[in-house]
Amino acid sequence: xTFVGKILVIVIxxxxxxFLGISTVVFTTATNWKEATxxxxxxxxxxxxxxxxxxxxxxxxxxxxxxxxxSHKAAVDxxxxxxxxLTKDIDSIRNEATAARGEVATAQTNAQSALQEAExxxxxxxxxxxxxxxxxxxxxxxxxxxxELNDKIRILTRERDVAKNNADSLRETSAKFSALLRxxxxxxxITQVKGLESPPSVHGEVARVDRDxxxxxxxxxxxxxxxxxxxxxxxxxPKPEYLGKIRILSVDPDQAVGVVVGGTTxxxxxxxxxxxxxxxxxxxxxx
Numbered sequence: 394x395t396f397v398g399k400i401l402v403i404v405i406x407x408x409x410x411x412f413l414g415i416s417t418v419v420f421t422t423a424t425n426w427k428e429a430t431x432x433x434x435x436x437x438x439x440x441x442x443x444x445x446x447x448x449x450x451x452x453x454x455x456x457x458x459x460x461x462x463x464s465h466k467a468a469v470d471x472x473x474x475x476x477x478x479l480t481k482d483i484d485s486i487r488n489e490a491t492a493a494r495g496e497v498a499t500a501q502t503n504a505q506s507a508l509q510e511a512e513x514x515x516x517x518x519x520x521x522x523x524x525x526x527x528x529x530x531x532x533x534x535x536x537x538x539x540x541e542l543n544d545k546i547r548i549l550t551r552e553r554d555v556a557k558n559n560a561d562s563l564r565e566t567s568a569k570f571s572a573l574l575r576x577x578x579x580x581x582x583i584t585q586v587k588g589l590e591s592p593p594s595v596h597g598e599v600a601r602v603d604r605d606x607x608x609x610x611x612x613x614x615x616x617x618x619x620x621x622x623x624x625x626x627x628x629x630x631p632k633p634e635y636l637g638k639i640r641i642l643s644v645d646p647d648q649a650v651g652v653v654v655g656g657t658t659x660x661x662x663x664x665x666x667x668x669x670x671x672x673x674x675x676x677x678x679x680x
Contacts, residue, residue, distance in 0.1 A: 395458070396454075396458070397451055397454050397455050397458060400451065400454070401451060404444070408440060408444065411440065415433055415436065541604065545603065548603065548607070548609075548650070551645075552642065552650055555643040555645055555650075556620075556643050559620060559643070559644065591622075592617065592618060592619075592623070592672040593616070593617035593672065594672050594673060595612050595616045595617060595618065595624070595670075595671070595672045596612075596670070596671050597610050597611040597612035597624075597670050597671075598611045598666075598667055598668065598669060598670065599611075599626075599665065599666055599667060599669075599670065600648070600666060601666060602663075602664045602665065602666060605652075606652065606653050606656070606658075606663075606664060607642070607650060607652050608639060608650070608651055608653075608664055609649075609650055610624075610639075610648060610649045610650070610651060610670055611647075612647075612648070612649060612670070613644050613645045613646050613647045613649045614644040614645065614649075615646045615647060619641070619644060620642065621641060622640075622641045622672075623639065623640050623641070623654060624639045624651070624670040624671060624672055625638055625639075625670065625671050625672070625674050626639050626653075626658065626664070626668060626669070627668065627669040628662075628665070628669070629669060635659065635674075636659055636664065636668065637653055637655065637659050638653070638654040638655075639652065639654065639670055640652055640653075640654050651670075
């Protein structure tokens with residue numbers, strides 16, 4: 394039953410009760426029936442008017458109800474359309490979310506691959522840095538070795554030049570002596586010549602020592618030294634001690650180059666700058 398129907402039922406019940414009350418009053422009183430009838434007619438007229446007003450109100454309410462139903466239907470249609478649109482939007486959003494999840498999974502996979510590549514690159518860079526340090530160390534070692542070799546080359550070049558000059562000088566001297574010997578009727582056969590004389594009385598110091606224990610001395614040919622002379626090697630500090638013998642390999646006027654006889658000193662001690670060389674063997678070096 395609709396709302397308007399309920400209202401009509403209530404109104405009818407009210408009218409019924411009203412008529413019942415009027416009837417009861419009529420039958421229970423002994424007043425003037427005409428007057429009572431007139432009053433009843435007036436009341437009926439009034440009730441009819443009220444009924445008419447109520448009917449009009451009901452019709453108005455029914456019209457309002459129809460309008461409300463129409464509005465409700467339109468609102469329901471609008472809501473249904475909105476729901477349909479929202480459902481469509483939700484489906485679209487779900488599809489987009491699914492696609493986004495796929496893209497996120499792909500991005501995570503790519504990121505993992507990128508991290509692995511970065512780790513590999515970092516390890517490779519570390520390996521290359523270590524190789525670079527090793528190469529730099531080798532380069533430094535090569536530079537040091539090259540510097541030592543250059544020093545040896547300079548020494549050997551100087552020794553070669555000195556030896557060449559000495560050889561030229563010796564050849565000239567030998568030729569002169571050979572000519573002089575032949576002039577005096579003597580043989581110039583080298584096997585019949587007396588061996589190398591002992592070095593003159595000299596005293597000097599070690600000026601430089603290379604890695605092969607070749608020493609550069611502060612005395613030379615001006616002091617009477619020649620190739621093949623052997624000198625005694627001493628050390629003064631911390632106490633005087635004999636180290637061994639030095640054989641002269643090449644000479645210059647003011648310096649000479651020699652090497653330790655036997656390849657090493659007594660007790661294998663390393664030769665130092667400032668060690669003393671002398672042509673005489675004494676209980677201690679000459680002061």
